[in-house]
Amino acid sequence: MIINSFVPEEHSILVVDDTMANRRLYGALLRKSGFAVSTAGSGEEALRLIDESKPSLVVLDYMMPDMDGIAVLERLRSNKRTEKLPVVMLTASSAPDHVDAALAAGANDYITKPVNGKLLVTRLCSMIQASAHRYQTTHLQNTINMLEDLREAARVQQSQLPSVPFRYQDWRITGAVAPSGAIGGDLFDIVTSDNGCFTFLLDVSGHGTGSALVAAETRSELHHLLRRGSLKSAVETLNAHLSQRATGKYCCLAGVHLLGNDVEIINCGLPPVAILRGGRIHQQVWGSGLPVGMFEESSYEVTPLSLQRGDRIVLLSDGLTEPFGATDDAQSAVERLALWPTVSDQLPSGEALSSRIRTITRESAPELRDDATAVILMLAGTVSEQLKYSARPESVPPAVRWVVDQRPDWADPHAIDHGLTEALTNAILHGALDLASNMRDEVSSADADGYQRYLELAAELPQRPGFTDRQVELQVASNADAFGIRIAWDGSPCPPEARRAVISDLTTTDSQVAIKPVLRTSGMGMHIIHALFDRVVWDDDGKGMELWLDRPDESSQSTAG
């Protein structure tokens, strides 16, 4: 209730007096001022009407037969629901001790008879306003306290997440949780013991505080169980315990046990655990058992896998897969979170991953938002070579030749030559030298070949005062299934809108409904780059990009041949 301007029509007053003439008189006075008025002729009737109609204020006569005003007031003050109901007592001027008795019994104010009509209305108005203000202040304070509690709970929940990226032998682990509200039922954790290293993601059903409490309790119990036993036995014991507790909550869970290059994976009700190799989802591990705590009799199996260096394991909660449709449970989320293996062999920080998760979950409708968590485990150590070049246009040909020489046999040298020339030229001109913004005035829009003019300017630039010679860094990495090239530069970032080649139009041919994508690009020659490479992955800061070629399938190679 918010009372900024006082409107009498919004308030009802109960007049309690055993004399009918008084009830009529006070009722008429108050109705004339706009109040809704009801009347009671006895204390018993007053208590019944207060219970039924919940008036804003009561005008209560002191002297009444059977139950007098003091008795009514005492009943009101002893009831939790009416203890703060404003009451004005009508007392006889000939009995001053009634005033003391009324105030002692809890009356908020008193008016002596005979009643001055104007005084009565004025006093009631100010009392209702004061009461509403008190209610509003208390309500606001309660809300502020509750929000502060939630913020504190959120801080505690985030602080209980492990510090990432986390290193265990050759493994690197990162993760982030983005609750749909202040706090939620998702979390992840890492447990190391004599048995190896365990990483798990928990998603307790529902949202909010109840789910957060169950998640915290489950995490603590799982920690304890994993220190003593295997993934399978820990989950089975946890299921037995959670099933017996009548919280009405269950827990979807995925866990990974790292044992050198071998892993064991368990999935109980979460989207498939994805194994990324090169630019593909190499394998998906679907649930092998029902969510934990749902049915006491559930059984669970682990999936053993042997992984290669550079492989990544991705655990996702359903808050990251549901908005993207049923056909590709993990693929879209991996794509949108940019979780593919990188040339630099780096995992995103917890903050960067959290920011990516919040960005993509914001795209879904508010009613679809759920707690969202991603955890990535990477077996480090892809083969990688690195060189630095001066950020000049003349560096492009030798840099491209170096990369072409590093490529595996199956990688198309022409694709690398054309695509990398485009990417590297733009990285130098627009990124490292920042010609587009520094020298915009010198390239007239009327120039027939603005691009050629940029090249000329780039050649002139080192002779200008204050020129800083910057560098571009090239790095290549390859594994059995993919070849990646990383370009990074100091200078200006590529703006987000220029990083993508956008399919902007759909056209149909005359005779058939064939869809022909038309690529629109806004800088960086991204249409050429996207056409020649299988994947283009940008650094979060826009000052680096990775270009990946995936090894063709055996079948498609033979078809092409």
Next chain:
Amino acid sequence: MAIVEEFFVDQRDALTIVALPNRVDVSNTRSFVDILQRELDSEHWLLIFDFEQTQAIDSTALGAMVQVFKTLRTQGGHLSLCNVGSGVRRVLAITRVDRVFPIYDDLDAAVLATGRHPNPSGNQ
């Protein structure tokens, strides 16, 4: 097609058919639970959930369904699902509860199969 936002309960002899709305999630699971509790209090132990209008359910709704399933199981009752679309089916598949609930293609098949089940309360 109009979006259905209400639960509808229909009684056919001993069978109680609950038609679910477009979406069952944390915002309306309380109503869902209240409706189911009323049916259980009335000793209606043979239930069918009709998902014809339902595009999506969340974990809260799934939790409520599982609770009812367990209650019915202890009473010798029966719960089946029908007209389950791809969105709901995916949630059931990921959590593997599609192996727990009997699922029928349409309401007629669910009525036929559930109707064969003995009615533990003996109510009509």
